[in-house]
Amino acid sequence: MNGIGALETSRPIGDRTDPIDPIDEAQAQWRTRYPDEPEQALRVGVITSVMRVQQLLLARVELELRPFGLTFASYEALQLLAFCRRGALPLGLMGRRLMVHPATITNTIDRLEQRGLVRREVDPEDGRRRTARLTDEGRTMVGEATRTLHDIGFGLVGIDEAVLASLVDGLGRVRMEAGDWGRD
Amino acid sequence: MNGIGALETSRPIGDRTDPIDPIDEAQAQWRTRYPDEPEQALRVGVITSVMRVQQLLLARVELELRPFGLTFASYEALQLLAFCRRGALPLGLMGRRLMVHPATITNTIDRLEQRGLVRREVDPEDGRRRTARLTDEGRTMVGEATRTLHDIGFGLVGIDEAVLASLVDGLGRVRMEAGDWGRD
DNA sequence: CTTATATCAGTGCCACTGAAATTT
DNA sequence: CAAATTTCAGTGTCACTGATATAA
Numbered sequence: 001m002n003g004i005g006a007l008e009t010s011r012p013i014g015d016r017t018d019p020i021d022p023i024d025e026a027q028a029q030w031r032t033r034y035p036d037e038p039e040q041a042l043r044v045g046v047i048t049s050v051m052r053v054q055q056l057l058l059a060r061v062e063l064e065l066r067p068f069g070l071t072f073a074s075y076e077a078l079q080l081l082a083f084c085r086r087g088a089l090p091l092g093l094m095g096r097r098l099m100v101h102p103a104t105i106t107n108t109i110d111r112l113e114q115r116g117l118v119r120r121e122v123d124p125e126d127g128r129r130r131t132a133r134l135t136d137e138g139r140t141m142v143g144e145a146t147r148t149l150h151d152i153g154f155g156l157v158g159i160d161e162a163v164l165a166s167l168v169d170g171l172g173r174v175r176m177e178a179g180d181w182g183r184d
Numbered sequence: 185m186n187g188i189g190a191l192e193t194s195r196p197i198g199d200r201t202d203p204i205d206p207i208d209e210a211q212a213q214w215r216t217r218y219p220d221e222p223e224q225a226l227r228v229g230v231i232t233s234v235m236r237v238q239q240l241l242l243a244r245v246e247l248e249l250r251p252f253g254l255t256f257a258s259y260e261a262l263q264l265l266a267f268c269r270r271g272a273l274p275l276g277l278m279g280r281r282l283m284v285h286p287a288t289i290t291n292t293i294d295r296l297e298q299r300g301l302v303r304r305e306v307d308p309e310d311g312r313r314r315t316a317r318l319t320d321e322g323r324t325m326v327g328e329a330t331r332t333l334h335d336i337g338f339g340l341v342g343i344d345e346a347v348l349a350s351l352v353d354g355l356g357r358v359r360m361e362a363g364d365w366g367r368d
Numbered sequence: 369c370t371t372a373t374a375t376c377a378g379t380g381c382c383a384c385t386g387a388a389a390t391t392t
Numbered sequence: 393c394a395a396a397t398t399t400c401a402g403t404g405t406c407a408c409t410g411a412t413a414t415a416a
Contacts, residue, residue, distance in 0.1 A: 021365055022281065023356065029267050034334070042348045043338040047241050049355035051256075054238035055283060056362045057231050071381070072235075083213050092397060097206070099239060101383060106399060108382090128391045128397040150218070154227040158361045163354050164226045170351040171233035172207065177342045178240045181205055255405070276373060285407060290375060292406090312373040312415045 023049055046174075060155035064148050068141055069115070073100070077108050078117065078142040081134045088133035090123055117141060207233055230358075244339035248332050252325055253299070257284070261292050262301065262326040265318045272317035274307055301325060 026048055030041040061072055070078070076098055081089060095105035109132050112118045117138035123129035134142070156164065175181065210232055214225040246256055254262070260282055265273060273281075279289035293316050296302045301322035307313035318326070340348065359365065 021356065021359075023352065023359070027352075033267070037334065039345060039348075040334055040337070042345060042352065043340040045352040046340055046343075046348050046355075047245070047338045049352055049359070050234065050238050050241060052283065052364060053355045053358050053362075054234050056359065056364055057234060060362070061231070073382075083217070090397085099236070101385095102398070103385085103400085104381095104383060111381090123397095126392070126397085130398065150221065150224055153224070154231045155362070156227040156230055156358065159230075159357055161223060161226060163357055164223075164230050166350055167354040167358075168207065168211075168226070168229040168233055170347050170354065171230075171237045172205065173343055173347055174237050174340065174351075175205075175207070175233070175240065178237075178244070178339070180236060180240055257406075274373085285409095286374070287376085287409085288405095288407060294375095295405090310373085310416070314374065 023052070057155045060152065061149060064152055065145060068145050068148075070141075070145060073098075074108055074112060075142070075145055077105070077112065077132075078134065078138055079146065081118065081132060082139060082142045082146075088121060088131040090126075090129040090131050092129065094132065112138070207236070241339045244336065245333060248336055249329060252329050252332075254325075254329060257282070258292055258296060259326070259329055261289070261296065261316075262318065262322055263330065265302065265316060266323060266326045266330075272305060272315040274310075274313040274315050276313065278316065296322070 023045055027041045027045040030044045031038060034040055058072055065072065065075055068075075077094060080094060080097060081087065091105050091109060092102060094109075095102050098105065100108070109118060109120065112132075113120060116135055118132045119135055121131050121133055123131050207229055211225045211229040214228045215222060218224055242256055245259075249256065249259055252259075261278060264278060264281060265271065275289050275293060276286060278293075279286050282289065284292070293302060293304065296316075297304060300319055302316045303319055305315050305317055307315050
């Protein structure tokens, strides 16, 4: 595994020597504090790692999206429309796909519409619905943004394919256990 | 914020059959759109999975922290102090540990201090620094909150230990590649 | 003087709540 | 009528920028 059982607990925080993995440190802390529940330290390691990696990947990706004036959330919305055959989707469906609150997708589409990247239309099949459609400018921009993200390998260059595949698998089990599956 | 490019192309929306994994769908989308760069689909699968799992775990944990009036960020700050031998840490060091902006840790400690959970003190070793120290109420609360999170296994019950360990390992490689190591 | 630390003021995005309007 | 969809108003947390005060 990782350098899991390496020192950590035996040293005061302040005295720097070699680089130390903060996740290892946290797991060691939990292991010594709750010695009768060793599986909890492992869970803490996972949740802490997920939070940190999400933060790192988000920062890396948003650094590249900044010149486009896009956040990762707004990029995802545009990308969802770009991958859609019709080129337009009801806002509610977009919100469920992106797992965001209905009011949040309204705000996101508001900002994209003000910039002329998407256009609101009434769904011909159901007058209650509004659909968002990519404009030409929106399609161009999401294409360029995607090329940029491709160039940086989505912040994951240098990671072995086997590791990437095992991550998709392991994270998939967590999602499955959380019920994140097959909802629309 | 997830599910970059789910289905749309292969099936009409309405006809539900078996549960479908949105991550699989997204990867398939990228694979067909960019057939000459198959490794990119894998990377999209990883970043999408990380974002989604982070969202799920955060929601699960914050549901339990809500009765305490704590967010995960504020819980982490309290927990960091609880695990610290001195019981007090300079704000700047806390910010680096938690990987948040200096102004953010100031705000977080502000709110905790207003609630009487921590107390600010001047660092005797360096007058520029302010340290945050857990109060008795803060120590009690973080203890109860931790017990609650233990009870729900940090949102990771039902996941095999080998899977958890492989996640810590794989995510560790991503962090290492991103330079998330050995910075104080 | 230069640097480090923390704070403050202001902005923006996002998540959520509760209510309202519209349509099915 | 009830239910679904979207919008709107308001709140709170968090992240960031830029400027300032204080101490090393």
